[in-house]
Amino acid sequence: MSKKKAQGTNLLYQLIGEARNYDDVIIMGRGDPDFDTPAHIVAAAKNAMINHHADYSPPEGLLALREAIAERVKRVNNIDVDPATEVVVANGGQEALFLMVLAVLSPGDEMIVPEPNYNTYADSLAFAGGVKVEVQTYAENDFRADPADVAAAITDKSRALLLVSPNNPAASVISPPDMQAMLDIAISKDLMILADDIYDLFVYDDFEHVSPASLPGGKERALTLNALSKAYSMTGWRLGWIVGPADLMARVKELKAAISGGASIISQHAGIAALTGPQDAVEMMAEAYRRRRRLVLDALDAMGMKYGLPQGGQFVFADIGFTGMDSGEVAQRILTEQHVLAYPGSAFSKDRKDYLRMTFLQPEEQLIEGLERMKVAMRDMMAER
Amino acid sequence: MASQTKADILAQHETNAALKTPAPGQITRHAKDLGADGMLSPLDERIIAAASEALEAGQTHYVDVPGIAPLREAIAEYLNTSFSAPCQSSNIIVTAGLQESRFLTIQKIGETFDSIGIPDVVHPGVQKALGVRTRNVVSIAVDADRGYLPTLGAIADAVAGGCQLIYLESPSRLSGAAYTSDEVDAIGQLLGESGATVIWDQGLAPWVDGGCRSLASTEDAPAQVTTIGEAFPGMGLASWFIGYIAAPENQIPAMQSQKQIMAICTSTAAQYAALEASSLFPTAHPPRLARLRSAKSDATESAQELNLNVIAGDALNVIALRTSNDSAAKLRAAGFDCADGGDFGASEVIRLNINTTTADALQALR
Structure with a gap:
């Protein structure tokens, strides 16, 4: 009997568990800000x-x-x-x-x-x-x-x-x-x-x-x-x-x-x-997220990836339909091959198998590195088609 | 315009008696509050230092759903050494207190069974947990002369009637009476023979002089027993709300998944505090028990001198009395709070914590 595939929340936690195995992992999945509490x-x-x-x-x-x-x-x-x-x-x-x-x-x-x-x-x-x-x-x-x-x-x-x-x-x-x-x-x-x-x-x-x-x-x-x-x-x-x-x-x-x-x-x-108490730390973090969002969107534009413009929040929901693969599989390969954790759209909705959710809750240099690695993974996936 | 939808929701709520069951406070409100499960205790400065250090080092983020690994190991070690209950860290889920332990076990283990056997006298938090999502409840009779614990016969009857999941407390949250080692073995044997499963609240067990046998330590049934309790009680962490579930590995995934759904994880500060408490507990607890032994003995003597009917109980942190129905009101009039047995299912009983004001409360009952 084949093992049942994890779905929804369980799929996300399966990916989080695997991500822990990689010392050089870049987390662009979980909604956990990189800043410590003020x-x-x-x-x-x-x-x-x-x-x-x-x-x-x-x-x-x-x-x-x-x-x-x-x-x-x-x-x-x-x-x-x-x-x-x-x-x-x-x-x-x-x-x-x-x-x-x-x-x-x-x-x-x-x-x-x-x-x-x-x-x-x-x-x-x-x-x-x-x-x-x-x-x-x-x-x-x-x-x-x-x-x-x-x-x-x-x-x-x-x-x-x-x-x-x-x-x-x-x-x-x-x-x-x-x-x-x-x-x-x-x-x-x-x-x-x-x-x-x-x-x-x-x-x-x-x-x-x-x-x-x-x-x-x-x-x-x-x-x-x-x-x-x-x-x-x-x-x-x-x-x-x-x-x-x-x-x-x-x-x-x-x-x-x-x-x-x-x-x-x-x-x-x-x-x-x-x-x-003082709210300046909130302002500082909000400003950082504004910068990072721009950085991520610019990188996605350069990669030719489509997305819905993130009007708020701390993430972007990007279309990976061009890979021809289910987002769960794409997320898994990006993680296993390039050590970047992004969340598959299929974990949020069965109709969103063409999307990845990427958070911008990491320092800018890490986001750049993460996006570069994702580009490599997707290029490899496309080459296999 | 008034909302009929809201009116319907509220009307439905009004009929949910289980959810509305009154319960004693989780923690002590003031020095004359003798009703709470959690006692006022000093907090060791080493616990403050450890929790502060963790926070200052950036432990302010999500952690693993079942708890940080070292704390799960510490709890497993504690259960192994204190209760001879064989378990590993993979059997442990750290919870945001005992009520979350009750809720997760009753609801998630409960959903795999047709019914759940509940003692007629039990902590009202059990009824509350059942009130969130109705389960088919089988009533288990208790023996008032045995501290309101269900008899083995009553448990056997429930199992024979097809009830394969039983909720038990030892010690009783009301009376403090605990099953003897032989009784625990007999329950274990019954489980071994019947294949039934038990959720075993052993939260008051650390307060029993000389130890208290856990059902998880029996030869016949450990694979069918899930234990719950407060983590390292008496260490000043009652208001931090930290509890545990120790379950067979096959029951962990469903509860872990539900814990993720309803909380993601337990407060990191509380977990690091509990971790430090785990190392202090073995030396800090015995002298505390010794003080309680003396205080409970004095309280029992005073109660008897006042012709109050003391219910025999093993837990040293509480004293339960069989009294007239107006006793709780009498205590309240004198500024004391107590646990009202009516909320547990035994209106003739009140429960008092053992602390510096217990003797005064007993005097108020004369």
Whole structure:
């Protein structure tokens, strides 16, 4: 009997596992910024170990952290929330995502999902027994999710609409008019909105991020997640949050207590320092990603590769259809032969076998080296055709 | 316009009694909070130094889903030496605390079985974990005279009835009573004969004087036993939330995959702190146990002098009392919090932590 091929999340972790075997590997796959957590946040964590190591935190998180989150979502996202009842702290954006899905979807419920999308949504939806209804987007439109296509996908079982902006892996940003149209659809069809704002600080050129919960009529039907992982380079701290209307957040809070209880007290104190302390490190990293994005796009242009313009996020979704090979195979060969880890589009969606997701979360010289190696691998693949 | 969809979601939520089961706090809120599972403990400066050093060295990124390799090795070593439970690091998943261990095991091991046997008296976190996604539950009767542990007969009945997955605590999270070595062997033999699987919460076992037998140490059943617990309790890491799952290798992939889906990994700072705690635990724990032995003995004596009905329990960090139903309210009125047995399924019981205010709490119950 042949061994079953890894798919989705398992495929990504299989590749990550192999990448560890190569000393000279260049990581252009995982969404883990190369920058370490800013020093003042680490210092705050150390202080918390000394002074707050045994603090009590309820499952929804320390009030001081929830207040900092409320201030942040008001300042950045223009969402008004009451820290006492409308914020729940999670073990990273990933747990926030899982909680959001479980809070809203029951077995048989449908969630409208613009594709491609972050694979864990499908995993979480499967756990909840929900059904994913895909709405396709296309590289030639820079992976724009068309509200008309969303409206057309709605059935009497539809319960929620997932809006990830900037999108992962396609890096598209939902424009303000499109977001308003999405919200109008959600209101008219009485859908809940699951909004993932985790890349909201990374929007490029003249594109603009808007949170659906910030629009009139949006907050009462939207759960919005975010995390410190990407903006503050705090992936290892596992700290994220959900904000939303108090009635739904009461459900989120109970789910949080049932799944894991509170978040680590040290991470919570580090989170307070991140949100309330100096923000210059965030600016510095955002500027670095802007430079790197340009560098990667220039290199892809030079290679003649097509892609949807990354309007936000920390990656580019590039078309490797010219190789004539499945993206899983291409990613595998690039890794094995050239020691570069990029994520296959097929791990995000079965219809994206022609794409690779490449992050720009490495220093520029490494990105240049990684792209050079990818060019060699693809040239070899083409030569075999 | 009000959303009917949201109203439906909320209405569905209201009917989910399991998810809404009240539970004692995971950690102590204040000195008079005697209800929490996790106690206030000092944090050794070497743990602070090790965690700080790791963070300053850039250990601020994602780590392996099941945990950093040295911590998994340390936990495996701890289970081998403290519980004679044969396991390797590949059997270990580091979790964000005991509740995540409960959730992952109940939901992921549970989905491969038609039903799960749950004792009638059990930590309310179990009901909560079941409330997230309904499972077919088979009730297992407990023996109040045996510290609310299920009898071997009740376990055997559940297995004979076709229930092939059983959740057990030893010591009981409510009473602190633990199965004897002979009883553990008998349960192991039952599993060996029936092929049934057990999730074994041994989180209170480190608090048992002279050690507490793990089901994973039995001759007949270790390949069918998954153990869960808090990592190195008493080392000041209760609020950092760090737990473990030790499972047969064939059960690891599904739980690891689910852990990835719902958290990616456990906090790196907490993992490096726990790693340092693992090296200090063997010398730090015995004197702590000795202090607790004396404190529990005093508390038991005081309770008896006050004509309170003490339930025999092996765990030194808790004392459980069979009392009138208003005892929890009486304690609250005096400023104390306790674990209310009603939340566990035994409304006639309260559980108190053993600490500096336990004697005062007992006085308040007079």
